[in-house]
Amino acid sequence: MKRFNHFDATSIEDAVSLLQKHKDASYVIAGGSDLVGCLKDKIWMAYPEAIINLKTIPGLKEIRTDEDGLHLGALVTLTEIAESDIVKKEWAGLAEAARRTASALLRNIGTIAGNICQENRCWYYRYPNKIGGSIDCVRKGGKRCLAVPGDHRFHSIFGQVKKCIAVNPSDTAPALIALNAVVKTTTRDVAIDAFFSAEMGSQSTVLDRDEIVTEILVPHPAPGSASAFRKLAYRKAIDFAMVNCAAAITVEGGNVISARICLNGVHNNPRRCQESEALLIGQPLTDALAKQAGELAVAEAKPLLQNIYKVQMAKTIVADTLMDCAE
């Protein structure tokens, strides 16, 4: 790692003003499990001038519930979410997503805000500086995405955003989308559906350069609701998902009255499966219907040569996650 200036923010306002002061070359650090890796590998075009620590800001580590729902402070760790009895009971899909993220050790430092703001894991984008120099892919000003003609076995099966086919790697993002969360930032409340945007540079969200996530609000599920999360990865720990899926279903009188389903690891942004959701409404959730929903979820898939298998995985995992909700 190279040197940088390090600031302990004393308040959210302080953190924002530090970001504004160091306009282009500053990053905030929460748990650091993503950022420190980026710094060590020097993957960015410009090495940051300032790192701004959020952990010194009081009040960002709280889990609480009220009539609005579950409030997760930005710095709540994934371990805290995974082990919270209240989350496990009411927002099971989120607890499971947190539990399946990375490893026990990384969950102890990784935060919920960090997990939804993390950068993609494309192996071209993240190629380390230490063995020949980092790679100028399309996200770093290069002309073309190198994964398209190169190795894209883990890349997008739903096309590209600004020529890039990296996928969003988060496990908690699809769970929060299925649970219809709201991301509260220093300037606004963003519906989770509108939060992810792999439009530019290294960012994976709509956050402005000087905007910081402060809290995530997950509304109470309606009576008769259930949520679930599934992940397909080579290893049961450490790995990012080849494909993951979260779903939240509300059933009334034996029929589905609301459904939110989200796949991740399949596109630059987490991908809501709205056609599949619409299919379920008004029907009892059966194995056959879940399979149909799975098929619909990949109807628009445009896999590349090496990742056709992910389409098969995606449709299966959608059906399986739905059936988990039915249990």
Place this chain on the structure above:
Amino acid sequence: MDKMTSVGKSVRQKDGRSRVTGEARYYADFLFPGMLHTRILRSPYPAAEIVSMDTRAAEALEGVRLVMTHETYPKAFRKSLYYVGDLVAAVVAVDETRAEEALELIDVEYKTRKFVLDLEEAIKPDSPQVFEGEANCHDWAFHAFLSDRDPETRLFKTKTPSDYNGFGDIDKGFEEADVIIEQKGLKYAYCKGPAMEPRGCTAHFDGTKLHMHTHSQGMHDEKLCLAQALGISASMLNYVSPFTGSSFGGKNAFPLDRNIPSHYLLIASLACLDLKKPVHCGYSREEEMVSGWSRGSLTDVKIGFKKDGTLTTMDLAHWQETGSGGDKYPAKNAMLATGSVLYSHNCQHLRGKIHYVQTNRFPAAGWQGYGAPEGVFAVETTMDIAADQMGMDPVALRRKNCMRAGDIDSGWDALGYISGYISSSGIRDCLDVGSKHLDWKNTWEHPNKKSGRIRSGLGVAIFAMGAGRPGPGNSSEAMIKVFPDGSASLVCAIADIGQGQHTVQCQIVAEVLGLPYKKVGIVCHDTDSTPFATLVANSCGTWIQGWATYEAAMDAKRQVLDLAADKLGVPAEALTMGEGGICVTESPEKCVSFAEAFGKRGHYGGIHEVIGHYVNNSPHPNGFKDGKKDQVYIPKEKGAQFISLDVDTDTGMISNIRVIMAQNVGKALNPKVVEGQLLTSRHGVENAVLGNDCIVDKRNGWLLTPNWVDYRHATAMDCDVEPLVIEKPGDPTHPFGATACGEGAACPSLAAFSNAIYNAIGVRLIETPFTPERILMGLGKIKAKGRKK
């Protein structure tokens, strides 16, 4: 030795305490005042020439002490680069940060060359050459045909250079076969040789001598090699390696060969000698990931059988990747899986053509099994295909044909002997115990009887692995010191890289001397204080060092008994040595303590320690059949592995993996140590089903998995391994009847997995890794290549 007190017991690891307290010092834990740090600039291209370099800005940076390039240090750097990550230059500075900053200031102009990144491409005649003027594909240099079999001894008497390894008449063999099974294109992916501790070293010059602190599998071999490479006398170099954070063969250093990834030794030594300051040169994980790959093979197998399943003829063609000029010797070990060893029992006709192939990928190094796993994968997968086609039980087919004690190992290696006797086998016992453990008879079902989304499969594979070679170059020595207080020290250089040799060798000493294990210490941390020991490779430590340790202890014991005999006035043969001293066997009340046996001592004389010594210039005399020098016993590591798993036919994912590893070890000198060795079977699981492969960008040669997120080692959560240790007595090559145990666990897994997957879903996978993509394609759930409609 009817009742043993140390050997055969799971005594605690000799140096275990320091391993669990953090006191164990691995090379990076030696911190010296004023120590300088190194960072290495590495090639962005898979094949390039350095046209020019400008290091002035780097040299001018504050804190930089030395910039090393091919111009200033041609021993460590080359002008030509052969893989992405090849060494371009190094900066030595006061700390890593300054060194890293200086690297960015080095300006290099490269001229790129054409390159090849694939074994099959590299074999083609018009392929770009990795090394200019040299074909990429080489025939094994020691191919030999064996003939002139002695009817009485069954040994071959004549060895003739040939263009293949073998015996008999291959054409006749297939002509006379009732069933011929052929499988081409079996591919074992090129994989990264693993080790917890990345490569590196710290060199320290004390004014007289260069002390090289590093990990090691054989301090003395590496020291002699490094001294020669540096051009300094061996007496000026002390190699220090008290602990090694695992190696599995991969970290064996050989700085004389510029293609073997042990450059850190030269960089640190040269900088240290020039700057007269301690210099640390440690590889980051990313740098480690471009150093020392292994496996990587392509094999065609053809086997001829009689109607009853008797294997009479075998033909094997094998190509092994070495990356950019790495270790070329593993290729030969594919022969172990053939009629040369594993199927020697019935095989009459054998042909094995061995090749090694250079590419512009990362240089190869040894790894547990050293080429044997690739051969076993190819042959044992084909044997399963054969069992299926002949309608035979896979266990029964192997039981019928596998090697047995006394079968002939037919000289596949470049050794002094022509052929020899396999000293023990027990594979059939391993098959029996493993089958029983899994209730194979009742649980094994043909795949066409299976249905449903999740399907279970059982697979089996057997293996034979070399276990050190009786012959020159495999000598080891031991010195035993017995002290007047009745304790003893073993002085020897055998490396403990996790396999437990320090513990087991001390157990041997304790057993021979009749002392409690806790009274035996070990001196093993550097070359200055120890006599020569060959590197721990080929799982040879147990018997090559074992004989030296045993005989040295016997030597010391004889001397102590002689001293006691003198004092007690009885012949030495009438005495027994034990914790309390030396007693007359028939009248145990008549004793002398060790101190009494040693006699008076002081500043001006007396015996202060008794030293036993032995040089095992193998083979040990017991390694000859009936003492005949032309009839050598060759030990083998051997056993059977069973795999049980579930395949999800909708996702292609494999789960509920159980690995049952059954191995005949002759005598488990320390059962827990032996179990631990069998647990290393997980490396096979990694290679089989965790998606590991040498994934490089085909247009640029970049390694796309240069870290432990993208390159996957097994976690505690990925499978269960059940070790079944079988002790079949009677192996003559070890003082306690033990045979090797270590590398075998790496050999059978890939075939056992291929066989288990076939057994689950009826899809035969012949290319590793067995990914969900390959499984789904095999099942027809997705279409191969081309866009989904």
Place this chain on the structure above:
Amino acid sequence: MIPAEQQTKLIKLTVNGETRALSVETHWTLSKVLRNECGHTGTKEACGEGACGSCTVLIDGVAVPACMVLAVEQEGKEIETIEGLSKGGTLHPIQEAWLEEYGAQCGFCSPGMIMSTKALLSKNPDPTVDEIKEAIGGNLCICNNYEHIINAVRSAAKKMAKEQGRG
């Protein structure tokens, strides 16, 4: 050029009960500081990105990969490393269990694995095998000694329960 004012900071760390003031560069990781500045080389580094657990230490009782946290951010924290486990030459029950069950082969993962175990057992004194596997899921043992390690954790749990019972 980066102005240097925020690149070195003085922090107070309590390592194994001993509080010390350290001048650290802001980009130094905790594992680097523990190893190089405090001399606690029992904390190993193997992957440098939190994917192997060799560098596991406890920060305020929580097991973390020390190679992924910045030392400068640990002001005022209680750090526990492998060196702090045995007291007055007496091994901790987890270390005893490790020796009995042959939990270490090459030993490079042992310090981290043991620290993860300590964190697990302080939260969950009687873990199931699956809970043990999950707790050490981020600690790689390249010798693949997991069955022995799991036995060691179970045995340590028993030992500690016994000690608690006595105390």
